Amino acid sequence: MKANFFQGKFIVFEGLDGSGQTTQAHLLTKWFMEKRNQFAYYTKEPTDGPVGALLKLVLSKRLFCAASNGNAAPRRLDETSMALFFAADRADHLHNEVIPKLKEGVHVIADRYYLSSLAYQSVDTADYQWIKEINRNIIRPDLTIFLDVPPGICVKRMKTQRWHVELYEDLDNLERVRKNFLLAIEKSKTEGEQIEIIDGHQPPKDVHKAVVQAVKNFLRLVIAAEKNQHQKTDQQPTQQQLALLMETEPLSEPEIAAIQLG
Ligand code: TMP
Numbered sequence: 001m002k003a004n005f006f007q008g009k010f011i012v013f014e015g016l017d018g019s020g021q022t023t024q025a026h027l028l029t030k031w032f033m034e035k036r037n038q039f040a041y042y043t044k045e046p047t048d049g050p051v052g053a054l055l056k057l058v059l060s061k062r063l064f065c066a067a068s069n070g071n072a073a074p075r076r077l078d079e080t081s082m083a084l085f086f087a088a089d090r091a092d093h094l095h096n097e098v099i100p101k102l103k104e105g106v107h108v109i110a111d112r113y114y115l116s117s118l119a120y121q122s123v124d125t126a127d128y129q130w131i132k133e134i135n136r137n138i139i140r141p142d143l144t145i146f147l148d149v150p151p152g153i154c155v156k157r158m159k160t161q162r163w164h165v166e167l168y169e170d171l172d173n174l175e176r177v178r179k180n181f182l183l184a185i186e187k188s189k190t191e192g193e194q195i196e197i198i199d200g201h202q203p204p205k206d207v208h209k210a211v212v213q214a215v216k217n218f219l220r221l222v223i224a225a226e227k228n229q230h231q232k233t234d235q236q237p238t239q240q241q242l243a244l245l246m247e248t249e250p251l252s253e254p255e256i257a258a259i260q261l262g
Contacts (some may be wrong), residue, residue: 006102014145018154051089083121147200
């Protein structure tokens with residue numbers, strides 16, 4: 001994976017379906033814009049691009065492949081093909097949305113990224129190392145936040161929020177996906193990735209508070225590293241930047257209430 005050398009930071013949210021990562025990714029985007037006065041851009045995988053659109057049809061069970069034997073039932077795509085489609089969608093996403101924004105100095109907040117491929121597509125047939133291989137050329141996130149919510153709670157949340165059940169959303173599958181996530185996180189951390197696990201089974205405002213704390217800790221390190229790199233060109237004294245950062249509050253309850261997406 002390539003390091004992000006652009007000015008904008010790349011922060012990723014991961015979690016099981018129903019873990020609230022979409023809500024939290026939107027809240028963090030709003031926090032950057034309204035509390036830090038910095039440009040931030042929310043984006044999501046699967047994307048609205050051509051490959052993402054196809055994936056969404058498969059996920060919502062509206063696209064099946066005709067069976068080769070005329071009498072057999074139509075079949076869904078196997079996980080190897082799914083992993084390739086997700087990797088293709090990710091390449092398109094990086095090229096067309098993520099990298100141009102990072103280059104402009106905009107922070108990109110992504111709702112799902114490659115850990116989802118490692119967790120979801122390695123449940124059945126697709127091999128973990130191979131999934132890493134097909135994602136080899138992507139940009140490494142600067143920070144990944146995994147919202148940990150018990151699978152039973154996720155299923156309950158989805159039943160009350162949605163009228164349909166998507167491909168991977170049954171309890172047995174989500175139990176296996178969670179195990180895969182935790183395994184992938186452990187391995188990725190040993191490879192130097194910055195990943196925070198946050199308890200997502202709390203009210204959204206408390207999850208947001210914990211997210212903001214994790215992001216502030218990360219930004220503190222960024223400011224310190226930048227100070228070391230650009231000793232002479234530092235425009236704003238580091239102490240002042242740090243004080244401003246530490247004073248930045250999470251969003252308030254009314255600000256949070258405006259965004260509740262699941
Ligand atoms: P969401 O729109 O609710 O996040 O759902 C997207 C689904 O796609 C979710 O079940 C996870 C799945 N997914 C994968 O299986 N692999 C991937 O690489 C990505 C990005 C998502």
